[in-house]
Amino acid sequence: MIQFNLFYFFHLRPMLPWYYTIDMEENTIFGQNQSNQQIFGAVPPQQPQENQTGIIQPSVQDTTQANTVGAPPPPQPPLETPSESQQNNQGNSFPFVKTIxxxxxxxxVVGTLFFLFYIFVLPRFINNKNEKVTITYWSLWEDQKVIQPIISDFxxxxxxxxxxxxxxxxxxxxxxxDTRIRNGTGPDIFxxxxxxYPMLSSFLAPLPSDVITAKDFKSSFYAVTQKDLVKNGAIYGIPLEIDTLxxxxxxxxxxxAGIxxxxxWEEFINDARMITVKDEKGKIKTAGVAMGAYSNVVHAPDIISLLFAQNGVNPNNISANSQKAAETLDFYIAFAQGDGNIWDKTQDSSTLAFSRGNLGMYFGYSWDYFTIxxxxxxxxxKIVAVPQLPDQSKNIASYWVEGVSGKSKHQKEAMLFxxxxxxxxxxxxxxxETSKTRDYGEPYARVDLADSLKDNSNISPFLLQARSATSSFFVDATNDDGINSKCNTYLENAVGSILDNGSSETAxxxxxxxISQVLSEYGQ
Structure with a gap:
C-alpha cells in the first residue's frame, strides 16, 4: 500500500495539467500556510515580447478585453489575484487529490511508527522474554556438590x-x-x-517484598537478624545458617573430676580451677579453660563480646558504661593472672590444646566441631550452652548471609535465585546434602526448622542459644581486614595493657x- 502511494505521489502527480490548483486557504502543509499558491502547476512560460509577422499588436483597450476568462493566454500573466469564485472552482476541480x-x-505517519516499534521495541520485548542470563554466585564454605542440587532445581x-x-x-x-563489585566484575549474589553491612552498604541491594516481606522475615528468622540485616525498614540479606558461641x-x-x-559463671570458675593441673614448677599441664590472654585464645573477641552482652555493655558505645566494661575486662584477664591462673600466654592455641586433651573447656562455634x-x-x-548470670539468658551470634549486589546487571534474576x-x-x-559428607550440616537459620534438630546434641545448643543472641563487631574469623579486624586490634591492645599491669579504666x-574512630570510619 505504501509503495503504491509513493508511486502515485512521485510519478503520477507531475502528469497533472499545470493549471490544476488547490485552494490552500483551508490547508496547511508542513506547518506553512499555502494559500494563494499553486501546488501542482507553475506559471506558464511567457511569450516573447518582440513583434511577429501576421500578429497585430493589441491596443490598451484590446489588451484589457483579452484578459477576460476564456481569452487566449496573454503575453504577461495577470497581476490581479483570481476571484474567490475562481479559487473555489479551482480548489474543487479534483477533491479526490486532497483526500489521497x-x-x-x-x-x-502510521508506517513510521510501526517501523520504529518493529525495529526498536518489539525485539527488546522478545529478547527480554527469551534472553539467556548467567548470574554468578560467590560462596565460601560449601562445596559445589552441596549447592548444585539447589541450582539444578532452580x-x-x-x-x-x-x-x-x-x-x-x-x-x-x-x-x-569490595574491589570486584566496584569495578563491575563482581558477583550478582554473594x-x-x-x-x-557498614562496609557493604553502598552496593548491597535491598530485597523487594516479592523476595521476602518484613512480616515473613521477622517470623521466619531469629531476632538477631533483625538487628543486623534490617536497616530503615529494608532487608539487605537472608541467612542460610545461624551460629552461636x-x-x-x-x-x-x-x-x-566427677563434675x-x-x-x-560461679560454677564455671570452680570447675576451671578444679580441673587445672600444674607441674611442680607451676607450669600449666592441663588448663581448665582458655581465657585471660588474647593471641592464643581462639575466639577471644567473641568471648569478651559475650561477657559484655551479659554485663550490659554496649560494644558500640563502651563509654556509656565504662565502669562495667572495665570490670568485664578484669574478670576475663583474671584467668591468666597470678599464681592461681588457669591459662597463660605460653599455652598452645586453644583449639590445638583442646584437641590434644590438654584443655577442659573451650569456647567455640558449630564449625569448630569439625576442626577438632x-x-x-x-x-x-560434648557441647553445652555457655554459662549465664542468674535470671538471664544472653548469647552471642556470628553467622553468614546471602545478599544481592546493587551493581548487578541481573538483579531480577539474582533476587529470584x-x-x-x-x-x-x-x-x-x-x-x-552437607550431612552426607560430615556428622551434621550447618544450624538452620530458619526458626521453623529448629525443632527438627532438637534431638541432635551436637547442634541443638547452638540453636537454643540463637533465640537470645545478639551480635558484636568484636568477632573472630571473618578475615575482613576492616571493621572487625580494626575493632579487634583495639580490644587486643586493651587486654595486653591490663595483662602488663596497666589500669583497666585507662585501657x-x-x-x-x-572503637568510636573505627565506627565513624564506616558511618556508624
Missing amino acids: LKIFLGLI QKQNPNITVNFVKQDSKKYRERL RFHNTW ALYINTDIFQA NPPAT KAMNPNLKF LKFLTNKESAEKIYT VQTLSKG
Whole structure:
C-alpha cells in the first residue's frame, strides 16, 4: 500500500495539467500556510515580447478585453489575484487529490511508527522474554556438590537463567568482594558476614517484598537478624545458617573430676580451677579453660563480646558504661593472672590444646566441631550452652548471609535465585546434602526448622542459644581486614595493657576512643 502511494505521489502527480490548483486557504502543509499558491502547476512560460509577422499588436483597450476568462493566454500573466469564485472552482476541480494526499500522509505517519516499534521495541520485548542470563554466585564454605542440587532445581524452573557457582577463598575475601563489585566484575549474589553491612552498604541491594516481606522475615528468622540485616525498614540479606558461641567440654576430664558442665559463671570458675593441673614448677599441664590472654585464645573477641552482652555493655558505645566494661575486662584477664591462673600466654592455641586433651573447656562455634574432629577423631567431648548470670539468658551470634549486589546487571534474576536458595525446602536440602559428607550440616537459620534438630546434641545448643543472641563487631574469623579486624586490634591492645599491669579504666578509655574512630570510619 505504501509503495503504491509513493508511486502515485512521485510519478503520477507531475502528469497533472499545470493549471490544476488547490485552494490552500483551508490547508496547511508542513506547518506553512499555502494559500494563494499553486501546488501542482507553475506559471506558464511567457511569450516573447518582440513583434511577429501576421500578429497585430493589441491596443490598451484590446489588451484589457483579452484578459477576460476564456481569452487566449496573454503575453504577461495577470497581476490581479483570481476571484474567490475562481479559487473555489479551482480548489474543487479534483477533491479526490486532497483526500489521497491526506491518506498518504497518514500512512506515512502510521508506517513510521510501526517501523520504529518493529525495529526498536518489539525485539527488546522478545529478547527480554527469551534472553539467556548467567548470574554468578560467590560462596565460601560449601562445596559445589552441596549447592548444585539447589541450582539444578532452580534452573529447571527458570531455564533462561544459569547460575555460575564460585567457591571463594576466605582469605582477603571481603576486600576482593569490595574491589570486584566496584569495578563491575563482581558477583550478582554473594555471601557476607552479619557484621559487614557498614562496609557493604553502598552496593548491597535491598530485597523487594516479592523476595521476602518484613512480616515473613521477622517470623521466619531469629531476632538477631533483625538487628543486623534490617536497616530503615529494608532487608539487605537472608541467612542460610545461624551460629552461636557455645562451650565444648572434654568429657574424660570432667568425668575424672566427677563434675558436670557448668550452667553459671560461679560454677564455671570452680570447675576451671578444679580441673587445672600444674607441674611442680607451676607450669600449666592441663588448663581448665582458655581465657585471660588474647593471641592464643581462639575466639577471644567473641568471648569478651559475650561477657559484655551479659554485663550490659554496649560494644558500640563502651563509654556509656565504662565502669562495667572495665570490670568485664578484669574478670576475663583474671584467668591468666597470678599464681592461681588457669591459662597463660605460653599455652598452645586453644583449639590445638583442646584437641590434644590438654584443655577442659573451650569456647567455640558449630564449625569448630569439625576442626577438632579433624585434629583428633578419638577425642571425647560434648557441647553445652555457655554459662549465664542468674535470671538471664544472653548469647552471642556470628553467622553468614546471602545478599544481592546493587551493581548487578541481573538483579531480577539474582533476587529470584536468592528467594529460591533461602526457602524452607532448599534449607532442608542443603542440610541433607552437607550431612552426607560430615556428622551434621550447618544450624538452620530458619526458626521453623529448629525443632527438627532438637534431638541432635551436637547442634541443638547452638540453636537454643540463637533465640537470645545478639551480635558484636568484636568477632573472630571473618578475615575482613576492616571493621572487625580494626575493632579487634583495639580490644587486643586493651587486654595486653591490663595483662602488663596497666589500669583497666585507662585501657577502657583508650578502647572506647579507638572503637568510636573505627565506627565513624564506616558511618556508624
